[in-house]
Amino acid sequence: MGDQRSLTWRSQLQSQHGVVSRQQALEAGLTAKAIDWRLHSGLWRRLHHGVYATFTGVLPRQAQLWAAVLRAGPHAALSHETAAEIHGLTDKTVRKIHISVPIEQHPGRCHAIRGVVIHRSRNLVAKCQPPWQLPRTTVEDTVLDLIATARTFDDAYGWISAAIGRRLTAPDLIAKALAGRPRMRWRGWVTVALHAAADGVHSPLERRYVHGVERAHGLPVARRQARCRHGSQTRYLDNLYEDYGLCVELDGTAAHPAEGRWRDTHRDNATLVQGPQTLRYGWPDVTAHRCRTAAQIAAVLRRQGWTATLRRCGPDCTALQAVTGKMATS
DSSP states (O other), X not given: XXXXXXXXXXXXXXXXTTEXXXXXXXXXXXXXXXXXXXXXXXXXXXXXXXXXXXXXSOOOHHHHHHHHHHHHOTTOEEOHHHHHHHHTSOSOOOSSEEEEEETTOOTTSSSOOTTEEEEEESSOOBOOOOTTSOOBBOHHHHXXXXXXXXXXXXXXXXXXXXXXXXXXXXXXXXXXXXXXXXXXXTHHHHHHHHHHHHTTOOSHHHHHIIIIIIITTTOOOOEEEEEEEETTEEEEEEEEEGGGTEEEEEOOSXXXXXXXXXXXHHHHHHHHHHSOEEEEEOHHHHTTTHHHHHHHHHHHHHHTTOOSOOOOSSTTOOHHHHHHHHHHHO
């Protein structure tokens, strides 16, 4: 190899974590015979058809990802859960590597790609990357891809929440990407969800609360993610009914460890000392028992001066009965 070609080759190997395609090796000046000798001697090893590791030992995650992308061919990009991993949308590593390719490409038709899930896309727009970084779909397209494959809309909203809550994108950027997809699952719901996320509804649980408890029963509109100072610390309250001195905090589906419970208690106590009293609810309270929850919140709001009327969320709503029963026993 010439000096410049050798330098380029070494840079390519380093940037691709020691993984290279057969075509790249040939373009770098190696002969087919030289490549085969490296494979037979054990200096290199075959990872996929036409893709090799130029080292021995444990294969790091980045090398696995490069091997999958190179095997999938030109214009391939990491997508779905794998792109979410790379972008920081999730802290979880999924064993299967997800890759999107243009609709006209069919990688794996002749040779199966072990450990790789191929998505053929009409809307593939890979995020522009320097040559040393893995190609991946944009954060916005990754979110929309994950919404399209989500089991439930709560799962789908969770991806919106993660992207916005971790400040990886903004609702208007996801909406712009959504506009470029003529075929999109749950389009109407996603549009509404993006508006809710822009207003500070940052989790599926908060979305359930806003729609199933607050709006459905005619409660006043809270201020979402209200910034609150306590001494030198800044806290964000999920739902602050500022005019009535009430804060409604929401806990997720996972059981809180003891340390988490005490942290929440300390935060509630600090909030109460500073001003608003706190009510705290979880998934059952805003789903199966949403009417009872609305009645409890309405009772506190009334003591604080709220004069509007609680309304029924549907024919089976029990919120008014809960209020009436409480009044009858008082």
